[in-house]
Amino acid sequence: MNIKDLVNHVKDDEERDRNFLHLTANEAQMSKTAHLFLGSKLSERYHFGHGTKDHIADLGVFTGLSLDSIADLVDAAEAATKEMLGAAVVNLNLLSGVHAMMCSILSTTEPGDMVMYVPHSAGGHFATPGILDRIGRNKIPATYDLANLKFNVQKTAEDFHANKAKAFYIDVSYYINPHNLSELREALGQDAIIIYDASHTVGLMLGQEFQAPLKEGANVISANTHKTLPGPQKGLIAFRDLEFGTKANEIINGSLFSSPHTHHLASLSITLLEMKEFGEAYAQQVIKNSNAVAEAFVKRGYEVRKANTGRYSENHQTHIFIDDIDNQYDMYKKLIENNISTNFDNPLGERLYIRFGSQEITRRGMKEAEMDTIAEFIHRAFSGGNIKDEVITFNKQFSTINYSFDSSLGL
Numbered sequence: 001m002n003i004k005d006l007v008n009h010v011k012d013d014e015e016r017d018r019n020f021l022h023l024t025a026n027e028a029q030m031s032k033t034a035h036l037f038l039g040s041k042l043s044e045r046y047h048f049g050h051g052t053k054d055h056i057a058d059l060g061v062f063t064g065l066s067l068d069s070i071a072d073l074v075d076a077a078e079a080a081t082k083e084m085l086g087a088a089v090v091n092l093n094l095l096s097g098v099h100a101m102m103c104s105i106l107s108t109t110e111p112g113d114m115v116m117y118v119p120h121s122a123g124g125h126f127a128t129p130g131i132l133d134r135i136g137r138n139k140i141p142a143t144y145d146l147a148n149l150k151f152n153v154q155k156t157a158e159d160f161h162a163n164k165a166k167a168f169y170i171d172v173s174y175y176i177n178p179h180n181l182s183e184l185r186e187a188l189g190q191d192a193i194i195i196y197d198a199s200h201t202v203g204l205m206l207g208q209e210f211q212a213p214l215k216e217g218a219n220v221i222s223a224n225t226h227k228t229l230p231g232p233q234k235g236l237i238a239f240r241d242l243e244f245g246t247k248a249n250e251i252i253n254g255s256l257f258s259s260p261h262t263h264h265l266a267s268l269s270i271t272l273l274e275m276k277e278f279g280e281a282y283a284q285q286v287i288k289n290s291n292a293v294a295e296a297f298v299k300r301g302y303e304v305r306k307a308n309t310g311r312y313s314e315n316h317q318t319h320i321f322i323d324d325i326d327n328q329y330d331m332y333k334k335l336i337e338n339n340i341s342t343n344f345d346n347p348l349g350e351r352l353y354i355r356f357g358s359q360e361i362t363r364r365g366m367k368e369a370e371m372d373t374i375a376e377f378i379h380r381a382f383s384g385g386n387i388k389d390e391v392i393t394f395n396k397q398f399s400t401i402n403y404s405f406d407s408s409l410g411l
Contacts, residue, residue, distance in 0.1 A: 019392045023374065025200065025317045025357030026173075029364065031404035032411040034270040038232065042067060047074075063120035070266055077269035080276040084206045085221060087238035089245030091252055092268060094258035098127055099201045099226025100136065104195050104222040104237050105169060107248035111398035116156070116167040118142050121176035123136045125197065135281040140165060142340045146349055149308045150180045157187035167193035170218075170331030173200060174347045174355065176290075177314045178211035185217025195220040201315050202236070203228030203359065206248035206275040206284025210315050214240040220248075228316050228359045231271035232250065233263040236375030267319045270405070278403035285367065286316050289358040292368040294318045295374035305353065322382075323352040331382060338381045339391045354378075358395040364398040 022029075032139050037043070048057035051066025069336065072090060081090045094100040109115060115137045118124030122144035132139040140163050143155040160168065168188065170179060185194060196213040202223040204210040213221050221238040225231040237243025237252070275282070293399060294304045294312030304312055305319035312318060328344055343355040361370070373394065380387050400406070 007368065015350075019395060020339045021377070021391050021395050022342050022360050023024060023340065023356055023358075024360070025343060025355045026227055027357070028203075028226055028228070028360050029402045030230055030232065030267065030271065031274060031406050033274070033405040033409055034267040035284070036233060036272065036411075037263050037270065040069065040263055040266065043261075043264055046259050047071070047262040047265060051067060054343070064328060067262065069086070070142035070262060072268045073266055077196070077272040079205070081236070081238065081272050084208070084276060085202075085238045086212060087221070087240060087245070088242040089239040089249055091237045091249055092234075092265060092272075093253065093257055094237060095257060095261060095264075096233060096235050097197075097222075098131070098235075099257070100199075100222045100224065100235030100237055101125070101128065101171065101197060102131055103171070103235075103252045104248075105132070105137065106135060106256060107251040108193050108195065108244075109137060109167050112138065113167065114138045114163050115138060115144050116140050116160055116165050116168040118144065118169075118171050121147070121347055121350070123172040125171040125199075128171045130291070138163075139258065142168065142170075148346070149177055151184060152185045153180065153187045154166060156184065160188055160192065164294070165192070165350075167195060169195045171197040171410035174317070174319075175200070175315070176305060176312070176317050176319060177309055181216040181218060193220070194218045195222055196200070197222050198225040198260060200227050200317070202296045203230065203275065203279070204283040204286060204315055205271070207281075209280075209287060214238065223356050225268050227357075229271065229275065230359065230363055232267040234261070236263045236268070236269050243359035253350055263405050274404050275404070282363065282403040286358050286362045287314060289362050289371050290316055290318045290356075291364065292354060293358065293371035293375055294320070294373040297379075299372075300375060300379050302379075305348075316357050316362075318354075318356040318358065319348070320354040320356060321351055322354055327383060328352055332385070335378065337345065338386070338388045339395070340377060340381060342378075361398070363402055363404075365402045366398055 047070050048064050049070040051057040057064045057065045057066035078090050116129045119141045122124050143152040145152045196218040198216050198221050201210050225234045246272050288311035303321040307314050
């Protein structure tokens with residue numbers, strides 16, 4: 001092993017990353033303010049919550065040094081998150097989206113319970129069925145109406161009740177419009193536990209856009225924190241009701257994690273406070289950009305999926321069909337060779353499409369005019385053009401992270 005070579009290899013990838021135009025729907029860029037904490041010396045320490053005036057965290061039989069500055073920051077972020085999501089209880093200690101998924105299910109259901117999930121073909125997360133199997137929950141798929149991009153409420157409710165299901169975990173990674181959640185709540189009944197995985201859209205929800213799951217019938221929001229919420233790779237859970245959330249939180253905090261990863265927790269807290277300050281303008285521009293890039297591709301002859309609202313998208317995702325152009329690998333290679341990164345996939349009908357994400361480029365300051373430029377870049381790349389230098393030059397114009405505290409802190 002040559003450690004110098006290994007470290008330099010990582011540095012090379014960091015430099016390469018800076019010159020790439022990232023258009024994925026599952027990633028984001030943090031602000032410089034949030035980044036400050038990732039290299040903090042406090043990252044080496046556990047966070048136990050508030051302590052005494054002597055900075056002692058007394059947890060009964062366990063006593064440790066408290067980090068009260070982190071506790072104050074987390075308190076502010078939790079209060080802001082409750083307000084933005086309409087939640088009674090939140091938990092920011094989760095380590096990832098999948099960890100949040102597991103914790104939300106483990107804390108609200110019991111072994112042997114039946115849990116409904118969304119099949120991957122309908123946009124559901126690939127990991128959910130396997131997790132349900134491993135934690136001793138029975139499972140049944142929901143029924144999705146692909147033609148109308150919403151759940152088939154009647155069939156879903158029939159299966160839910162016939163199988164005496166306890167919870168419905170709505171885990172969708174591929175979607176462009178809100179779920180028909182109010183209809184599902186009415187059909188499933190008030191005793192059903194509905195967990196809404198908002199990993200892709202929680203940033204828009206914090207910005208009061210897309211939909212408000214806790215107001216529309218969900219008991220729980222589970223999410224990762226690095227997509228439309230442009231924070232570190234971590235997780236969060238929000239509960240609608242105080243008693244239900246407090247009971248679930250006791251299980252999570254008592255047995256389902258140890259360290260919340262202090263540096264990531266602080267970074268997430270900053271990002272949540274940025275959403276409180278700037279989230280509405282950010283979320284609105286994300287959706288404008290999703291529709292603008294769709295129109296730009298349609299203008300160039302591409303077919304783009306439409307949301308069931310009549311627009312091309314109600315969130316950060318735009319689905320641009322490319323199944324009739326060329327080989328998938330060859331098309332992706334053409335983009336990579338020109339420093340463009342996005343995702344290809346085929347849930348929701350098994351047609352290959354670009355799952356274009358507007359959230360990262362929006363936070364970098366790009367608006368509708370830039371969406372047309374990006375569509376032209378991708379079109380030219382697919383046509384065999386060598387535009388790498390143009391992409392790099394364009395990309396360098398947007399180095400500031402907007403909708404953040406960076407400018408007020410002089411970063």
